[in-house]
Amino acid sequence: MDAFFFPSSSGARLFGVWRGVSGARRTWIFCPPFAEEEKSARRVFTEIAQRFSARGENSLIFSYRGTGDSEGDFADFGLADWRADILSAIAEAQNRAGATEIALLGLRLGASLAVGARDGAARLVLLEPILSGRSFLSQQNARKKLRAQLSGDQNLPAHDLDGWQLGEKLRDELETLDLRGFGAVSRFAGTSHVLQIGPKSEVAPPLAAFGEAIGAHTHSVVMPAFWNLLDYQKPTPLLEKLEELDD
Amino acid sequence: MELKNRIKKMIVEQLFLPVDPQSIADDADLMETFGVDSVALFTLAIGVEDEFGVSMEDTDLSVELFGSVNAIAAFLTEKGVS
Numbered sequence: 437m438d439a440f441f442f443p444s445s446s447g448a449r450l451f452g453v454w455r456g457v458s459g460a461r462r463t464w465i466f467c468p469p470f471a472e473e474e475k476s477a478r479r480v481f482t483e484i485a486q487r488f489s490a491r492g493e494n495s496l497i498f499s500y501r502g503t504g505d506s507e508g509d510f511a512d513f514g515l516a517d518w519r520a521d522i523l524s525a526i527a528e529a530q531n532r533a534g535a536t537e538i539a540l541l542g543l544r545l546g547a548s549l550a551v552g553a554r555d556g557a558a559r560l561v562l563l564e565p566i567l568s569g570r571s572f573l574s575q576q577n578a579r580k581k582l583r584a585q586l587s588g589d590q591n592l593p594a595h596d597l598d599g600w601q602l603g604e605k606l607r608d609e610l611e612t613l614d615l616r617g618f619g620a621v622s623r624f625a626g627t628s629h630v631l632q633i634g635p636k637s638e639v640a641p642p643l644a645a646f647g648e649a650i651g652a653h654t655h656s657v658v659m660p661a662f663w664n665l666l667d668y669q670k671p672t673p674l675l676e677k678l679e680e681l682d683d
Numbered sequence: 684m685e686l687k688n689r690i691k692k693m694i695v696e697q698l699f700l701p702v703d704p705q706s707i708a709d710d711a712d713l714m715e716t717f718g719v720d721s722v723a724l725f726t727l728a729i730g731v732e733d734e735f736g737v738s739m740e741d742t743d744l745s746v747e748l749f750g751s752v753n754a755i756a757a758f759l760t761e762k763g764v765s
Contacts, residue, residue, distance in 0.1 A: 577741065578725060578728055579725040582744060585745065585746045586724075635696040635697055660699050661726070664726065
């Protein structure tokens with residue numbers, strides 16, 4: 437495992453963790469979610485990367501500009517910047533791995549960003565992509581409000597994401613992010629899988645329609661939404677599903 | 684299925700509780716009985732929207748709303764769900 441920095445399109449350095457395997461046939465770029473979801477998902481990402489290493493595949497887990505150990509202030513960036521960061525991560529992975537198949541694995545908002553940065557990839561695995569930025573913002577506000585009621589905290593910031601200040605650019609981009617409906621996304625030429633993660637074994641119609649639009653296989657993984665949990669739970673159903681998809 | 688039974692089923696599914704939905708008393712305090720925290724409350728809010736097709740406004744959201752099956756049923760009835 438190699439922890440390092442690599443350049444983004446603006447020159448600000450991105451932090452990444454590379455797991456390289458000799459003779460690898462495939463290289464995965466992990467596209468993380470944001471804020472609390474990123475923290476809760478981090479350990480699961482590591483476990484998935486370790487599984488990929490064990491089956492002979494490289495992986496790069498990185499942090500977008502303004503998040504984690506990467507340079508920059510969160511409020512200065514937006515979705516277009518972070519899509520560009522995924523492309524920078526792909527370029528970095530290609531430099532390190534040489535000619536291997538590039539695959540993107542994204543979670544939540546990271547999955548939505550991966551859809552817009554997929555051109556250099558042959559494979560997409562999208563875990564619970566955010567289809568509506570407006571709904572996402574509304575849910576984040578709901579969570580913030582409930583948490584404040586429990587803690588008795590009356591000083592709620594108007595625009596933030598779990599304490600991260602939401603810049604105007606990002607707010608506007610989230611308000612208009614909409615991957616639902618006919619024509620919202622184009623078909624992906626490579627192999628793609630969309631995974632619903634939650635209590636239901638039937639894939640919800642909006643997610644199924646999105647999967648169909650990009651030409652993906654859709655699956656459900658029955659397990660708690662690990663990106664919302666405070667306590668770690670081993671993501672066995674997800675790991676097993678990802679093994680199944682290894683074709 | 685009766686509304687309260689649907690709510691109990693939703694609670695068990697959403698929170699992955701290892702209990703029979705019918706064992707949840709209508710007036711049981713969900714926070715005390717199942718250790719419902721802010722994450723679980725948020726999960727229930729999403730479950731209510733998904734399961735019953737209602738949209739929760741900012742003003743609807745309160746810890747009390749998710750206090751018991753009875754409280755959730757009263758909210759849904761007010762929203763026109765039967």
